[in-house]
Every structure is written in structure tokens, then in C-alpha cells.
Amino acid sequence: MEFFIQIRDFIVKDVENANETKRASVIMRSFSLILCIFSLIQSICMAVFREWGGAAVSVVALVCYAVMFYYTYRNRTRTALLCIILSTLFWVILFVILFGGNCGIQHFLLALLVLLLLVSHADTRHKVLMALGMCAVSLCLYWYTQMSPPVREPGRAALIVIQTLSTVGVFFAISAIILLFGQDSLLREKKLVAYNEKLRETSSRDPLTKLYNRRAMLEYLGRQAEKVERYGSWFDVAIGDIDFFKKVNDTYGHEAGDAVLVRVAGLLSEYMSDKGEVCRWGGEEFLLVFTDINGEEALVRLEELRTMIGQQEIAYKEKKIRITMTFGLDEYDNKKPIDDTIRSADQKLYIGKKSGRNRVVF
Numbered sequence: 001m002e003f004f005i006q007i008r009d010f011i012v013k014d015v016e017n018a019n020e021t022k023r024a025s026v027i028m029r030s031f032s033l034i035l036c037i038f039s040l041i042q043s044i045c046m047a048v049f050r051e052w053g054g055a056a057v058s059v060v061a062l063v064c065y066a067v068m069f070y071y072t073y074r075n076r077t078r079t080a081l082l083c084i085i086l087s088t089l090f091w092v093i094l095f096v097i098l099f100g101g102n103c104g105i106q107h108f109l110l111a112l113l114v115l116l117l118l119v120s121h122a123d124t125r126h127k128v129l130m131a132l133g134m135c136a137v138s139l140c141l142y143w144y145t146q147m148s149p150p151v152r153e154p155g156r157a158a159l160i161v162i163q164t165l166s167t168v169g170v171f172f173a174i175s176a177i178i179l180l181f182g183q184d185s186l187l188r189e190k191k192l193v194a195y196n197e198k199l200r201e202t203s204s205r206d207p208l209t210k211l212y213n214r215r216a217m218l219e220y221l222g223r224q225a226e227k228v229e230r231y232g233s234w235f236d237v238a239i240g241d242i243d244f245f246k247k248v249n250d251t252y253g254h255e256a257g258d259a260v261l262v263r264v265a266g267l268l269s270e271y272m273s274d275k276g277e278v279c280r281w282g283g284e285e286f287l288l289v290f291t292d293i294n295g296e297e298a299l300v301r302l303e304e305l306r307t308m309i310g311q312q313e314i315a316y317k318e319k320k321i322r323i324t325m326t327f328g329l330d331e332y333d334n335k336k337p338i339d340d341t342i343r344s345a346d347q348k349l350y351i352g353k354k355s356g357r358n359r360v361v362f
Contacts, residue, residue, distance in 0.1 A: 023181070024119040025072045028080055030176045031115055032069040035088075035108075036062055038169040045165065049158040053098050053151070061091040081119065088112045089137065096141050100150035102159055104166035106141050109134050111173040118181045208258060209265030212279035217287055220277055221338050224291060228334045235276065236298035237338075238288040238329040239345045240268075243357040245284040248321060256316045260323060263314045271305050287342070288327075295331035295362060302327050302360045310358065324358035 043058035064087035071080035088108060095105040113134045117127055154162065204216035212220065224235045242248075242264060249257040261284065268286055272278045281287040290298040306325055313320040328349030332341045348361040355361075 024081075025077050027115065027119050027177055027180050028077065028084060029069055029072050030180055031111070031173055032065045032072070032080075032084065034169065034173050034176055036065045036069065038165065038172075039065060039091075042162070042165055045158075045161050049155065049161070051099075051152070051154060051158060054095065054154075054162075057091060057094045057098070061087060064091075081116075084115070085112065093137075093141065096145060096150075098151050099154050099159070099162065101142060101145035102163065103154070104163040104170075106138060107166060107170045108173070109138050111170050111177070114174050114177050118177060206265075206280040209261055209280045211265050211269060211286070212277060214279065214281060214287075217277070217279035217281070217289075220279075221289065221342075224289065225332070225334065225338050228332065233292055234294060234332060236290040236293065236295050236329060236331045237341045237345045238290070238298065238302055238327050238360075239281060239342070239349045240286045240288065240325045240327040241349055241353065242284040243324045243326055243353070245323075248323070252316060252319060252321065256319070256321065259316045260314050260321060263312070264309065264323070264325070267309060267312065268305070271308070275301065287345075295329065298329055298331070299360060299362045302329055306358070306360055326352040326357045327360045328352055329360060329362040 039058045039062035043055045043062060046052070046055035046058055064083065068080045068084050068087065071077075071083070089112075092105050092108055095103055099105075113131060116130050116134075120127065120130070122130070204212060206213045221237070227233055228235070242260065245257065245260070248260055261280075264286070265278075265280065268278045268288065272288060272290075275293075276289040276291040278286055278288045288302075290301060293301075306327060310322075310324045313322055315321075326349060328345040328347065328351070330341050330344040330348060332338065352359050352361040
């Protein structure tokens with residue numbers, strides 16, 4: 001198994017030239033390798049049937065494809081592609097002249113066309129011209145076989161072997177090209193999806209606390225409001241503010257204030273992980289959403305959270321900072337806009353701060 005893994009890694013090895021693409025190199029390597037194996041088997045079969053002309057052509061094709069395989073590791077992808085085209089045309093045309101159209105070797109032109117269309121960087125117009133050119137070569141070979149007999153008429157057994165090998169070789173070559181191209185495209189698509197998801201997640205997060213930002217929370221609240229309309233559930237909105245946060249900044253410095261915000265964000269995120277969602281609403285304010293419970297139940301949980309925060313000692317350098325929080329809580333009413341619920345929670349927060357702080361107002 002390790003031997004096959006090493007072969008795979010060798011084939012998919014990237015090129016060093018930044019102007020060359022790994023995808024094109026890997027596809028051409030696979031194509032060249034398949035045709036190397038095919039040419040080797042074909043040359044042996046031709047020798048067995050004493051078809052020395054066909055054996056000689058197959059050996060020349062084998063050498064050419066081996067050289068092309070090597071070239072893809074030498075940052076000569078375009079040279080390799082050109083040589084693959086010429087080698088395949090040479091090989092197909094000679095074989096058709098030698099053994100006629102019944103040998104089936106001309107079908108490799110279709111595999112060559114698939115290779116060209118997938119790895120070439122040419123524009124659409126030039127790719128159409130490639131397809132027309134390959135069609136013209138195929139038609140010319142057909143007309144030639146209709147008007148001229150083969151140089152050597154192979155025996156029935158030899159013809160069956162040649163046709164069978166050609167059919168298998170064409171199917172393998174086309175399958176390998178398309179599978180490799182498709183796999184590469186899927187990998188690129190997955191990477192793009194993951195990258196876009198990462199961008200979306202990054203744009204939804206507060207850079208300091210890593211909590212949802214205001215925009216992401218508003219989207220979340222919109223989804224919760226739709227859920228209420230559809231299923232008749234409910235949720236509650238609470239806005240919490242760190243008491244005397246300015247004093248923390250003035251006493252210990254803004255870095256200490258940031259440390260407090262990060263610690264509080266961690267506590268809120270952990271506490272809300274199975275209860276709803278939390279975001280940094282702005283400055284030292286946090287907005288919490290309790291889902292699938294009513295206001296009285298949310299009040300109990302907020303009191304529990306407030307007590308837990310008040311018991312924390314936040315380490316900053318050699319200092320221990322203790323804080324409290326005040327919360328305003330309101331239950332969402334689907335007869336009013338969500339902004340009204342947020343505004344009501346904010347007003348209750350203001351009442352709580354005016355009446356002594358470190359409390360929940362509902």
C-alpha cells in the first residue's frame with residue numbers, strides 16, 4: 001500500500017515554476033503514463049503476432065510518452081503538451097496507415113481532444129479551432145481508409161487484440177483525464193467554500209472578543225422573529241453593561257480593559273452556549289438572546305449569570321480585577337418590531353444603572 005501511495009505522491013507532485021499549473025501537469029503525467037503502459041503492451045502484442053512495423057511504432061510512441069512524462073517535472077508543461085499532440089498524431093496516423101481503420105487506434109484522437117480542452121489555457125475561440133482540427137484529422141483518416149487499403153492486413157486475432165487494447169486504452173485515458181480534472185475542480189470548490197465561510201465568519205465576529213458583532217446579531221434576531229411567527233415560540237432580549245468600566249480603564253489602562261472584555265465575553269459565551277446567543281453590542285455592552293423560554297425564566301438565568309460574574313477575579317499581570325454587570329431584560333412581542341424589544345431592554349438597563357447597578361431589571 002505504501003508503494004502505491006509513493007507512486008501517487010510522485011505523480012501529483014507540484015511544479016516549481018509559478019507560471020505552470022499543477023493540474024495541467026498531473027493530467028498530462030497521467031495521460032502520458034497510461035499511454036506508456038498501453039504502448040508497451042501494444043508493442044509486446046505486435047511482436048507476438050510478428051507485426052514488426054506496429055511493434056516499432058509502439059516502441060517509438062512509448063519512448064515519446066516517457067519523455068513527455070519526464071518533461072512535466074522540468075517545468076516544461078507547454079513543451080510536453082505540444083509533444084504529446086505531435087506524438088499522438090504520429091502514432092495514430094502511422095497505425096491507421098499500417099493496419100487500417102478497423103484497428104480503432106484513431107479513437108485516441110478523442111482522448112487527445114479532451115486533454116487539450118481541459119489543460120490548455122487557450123481562449124474559447126482557439127479551443128473550438130482545436131476541436132475542428134481534430135475532427136478534420138479524424139475525417140481525413142476515415143476517408144483515407146475508405147480509399148486506400150492498409151499497408152499490412154493483420155490477422156483476425158491480431159486485429160481483435162489491437163481493437164480491444166485501443167478501446168480499453170481510450171476509456172482509461174479519457175476517464176483518468178476527466179476524473180483528475182473533476183477532482184481538482186471539486187477540491188478548488190471546497191477550498192473556495194471554506195474560504196468564503198471563513199470570510200463570512202470573520203465578518204460576523206468582533207475582532208477583540210470573537211463574539212458575534214452587532215450586524216450578525218441583528219440577522220440572528222431576524223431569524224428568531226421568523227421562528228416566532230412560524231412556530232409560536234418565544235425569546236427574550238437582554239442588554240448587559242459592565243459597571244464602572246471607565247474606572248477600570250483609568251485605573252489599570254486600556255489593555256486591562258481589553259482583558260476584562262475578553263474574559264467577560266468568554267464567560268457569557270460559555271454560559272449562553274446552550275441557551276441562545278450573545279454578541280458584543282458596542283463598547284462594554286453585550287446583547288444576550290435567550291431562546292425558547294419566557295421572560296420569568298430568562299430573569300432567573302440572568303440573575304444566576306450576574307452572580308457568577310460578580311464572583312470572578314480577572315487576572316491582569318499581577319492584579320486581580322473584580323467587576324459587576326447590570327442587565328435590562330425584555331420579552332419579544334411579535335406584535336411589535338424587534339427594535340422595540342431591543343430599545344425596551346436598553347431602557348431597563350439604564351434604569352438599572354441609575355438605581356444602583358449590579359442588578360437585573362425586567
